[in-house]
Amino acid sequence: MRKALTAAGLAIALAACGNAPTTTPTQAGGSPSAAAGGKTLEGVKIEVAAKWTGEEQKNFEQVLKAFTDKTGAQVTYASTGEDTGAYLGPRIQGGSPPDVAILPQPGLVQQYADQDALKPLGDAVVKQLDENYTDYWKELGSADGKPYGVLVKAAHKSLVWYRQSAFDEAGVQPPTNWQELVTAAQTIADSGTAPFSFCGASGWTLTDLFENVYLSTAGPEKYDQLSKHEIPWTDESVGVALTRMGELFSKKEFVNGGSSGALQTDFPTCVTQVYGQKKAAMVIEADFVAVSAVESGAKVGEEAKTFPFPKIGDTAPVVLGGDIAVVLKDSPGAQALLEFLASKEGGEVWAKLPGYLSPNRNVSPDNYPDPLTKQLGQTIISAGETVRYDMSDLAPSAFGGTDGKGEWKLLQDLLRNPSDVKNIQTQLEAEAKKAWKN
Numbered sequence: 001m002r003k004a005l006t007a008a009g010l011a012i013a014l015a016a017c018g019n020a021p022t023t024t025p026t027q028a029g030g031s032p033s034a035a036a037g038g039k040t041l042e043g044v045k046i047e048v049a050a051k052w053t054g055e056e057q058k059n060f061e062q063v064l065k066a067f068t069d070k071t072g073a074q075v076t077y078a079s080t081g082e083d084t085g086a087y088l089g090p091r092i093q094g095g096s097p098p099d100v101a102i103l104p105q106p107g108l109v110q111q112y113a114d115q116d117a118l119k120p121l122g123d124a125v126v127k128q129l130d131e132n133y134t135d136y137w138k139e140l141g142s143a144d145g146k147p148y149g150v151l152v153k154a155a156h157k158s159l160v161w162y163r164q165s166a167f168d169e170a171g172v173q174p175p176t177n178w179q180e181l182v183t184a185a186q187t188i189a190d191s192g193t194a195p196f197s198f199c200g201a202s203g204w205t206l207t208d209l210f211e212n213v214y215l216s217t218a219g220p221e222k223y224d225q226l227s228k229h230e231i232p233w234t235d236e237s238v239g240v241a242l243t244r245m246g247e248l249f250s251k252k253e254f255v256n257g258g259s260s261g262a263l264q265t266d267f268p269t270c271v272t273q274v275y276g277q278k279k280a281a282m283v284i285e286a287d288f289v290a291v292s293a294v295e296s297g298a299k300v301g302e303e304a305k306t307f308p309f310p311k312i313g314d315t316a317p318v319v320l321g322g323d324i325a326v327v328l329k330d331s332p333g334a335q336a337l338l339e340f341l342a343s344k345e346g347g348e349v350w351a352k353l354p355g356y357l358s359p360n361r362n363v364s365p366d367n368y369p370d371p372l373t374k375q376l377g378q379t380i381i382s383a384g385e386t387v388r389y390d391m392s393d394l395a396p397s398a399f400g401g402t403d404g405k406g407e408w409k410l411l412q413d414l415l416r417n418p419s420d421v422k423n424i425q426t427q428l429e430a431e432a433k434k435a436w437k438n
């Protein structure tokens with residue numbers, strides 16, 4: 001969800017992957033297949049828009065280069081910034097959308113499908129989906145039962161990253177439950193280091209924290225109900241989760257820079273505060289923290305380590321996010337690019353680069369560049385029944401995906417004033433009613 005990584009300086013040698021799946025030579029509508037071999041798209045120009053910047057953009061551009069080397073197509077990249085909807089909306093309305101967009105929210109797939117802004121996937125793309133993706137992942141890219149998108153990148157969001165030296169100095173071990181986390185945080189604070197660096201200026205990081213707490217305290221069934229607004233945000237279960245979050249926010253010594261400092265800290269600066277500046281011991285975020293940790297000089301698996309998000313209630317939370325590629329301008333090039341991104345070949349090119357997890361079940365975890373990413377990649381493919389998708393990404397973007405509004409703003413208000421739970425619940429419900437109505 002909205003991960004604009006800005007790490008720089010990682011040099012990765014891109015290995016050629018020759019395991020192209022067998023596909024039909026043409027797409028629906030007669031467009032050439034990217035995986036069929038031969039430079040069938042010489043002279044074709046494709047514009048792709050996605051939220052990525054910095055190192056994450058550079059990595060994706062390596063994937064696009066592999067597609068160009070294979071097909072001859074010329075691909076240009078445009079960054080949408082954090083608010084994908086704000087970038088794409090005017091371009092769609094003006095009749096000049098990019099050929100392909102990569103959406104950070106499944107909710108946008110339904111929204112754009114309702115506006116007739118999306119083009120259905122061609123037969124060759126659907127064939128790749130059927131071969132490489134589970135039904136759960138395919139449904140996230142569908143609207144009204146029709147496939148419009150390919151989940152091209154997944155994120156494991158139920159992680160706490162920590163700095164080994166900070167834990168060693170405080171004499172603490174990775175906690176296994178919430179109470180142990182709170183106790184460890186106090187011990188670390190007493191040692192003179194802030195236990196947490198919160199990326200409060202990037203509101204989506206606070207929604208990720210809420211989702212883990214809520215899934216663990218309320219359970220999967222309630223999580224599904226709240227994600228569809230079938231129960232109100234004034235429900236007691238929401239208050240329980242917000243109060244638990246307040247246990248981390250309310251102690252000034254727990255938060256690097258206090259609440260005011262945290263609210264001015266974006267992602268990935270919060271990662272730099274842990275590993276580069278060594279001002280804090282932990283940052284609660286997804287697998288893609290690895291990119292910024294390495295850029296800060298920390299080696300993943302040694303100084304930069306993780307433990308699973310601590311269990312609070314009956315459920316050990318596993319929350320996943322992801323990015324979905326869709327076609328906004330139907331063309332041979334757009335369909336061929338989505339076919340490549342949905343293929344085993346395309347996934348394995350990307351998997352060799354840092355900060356990436358593939359939802360493609362046929363991408364071997366052996367492609368990942370380090371043991372941690374390999375382990376997380378296996379977790380995503382073999383996830384059980386209690387795994388849930390990022391709740392805010394399933395919501396209308398006005399509520400769950402807009403900077404300075406809706407859930408982002410109100411969870412920032414919670415960070416600012418953790419005792420104001422009831423009032424924040426009331427405002428969350430008012431914003432949710434408005435967003436779902438529209």
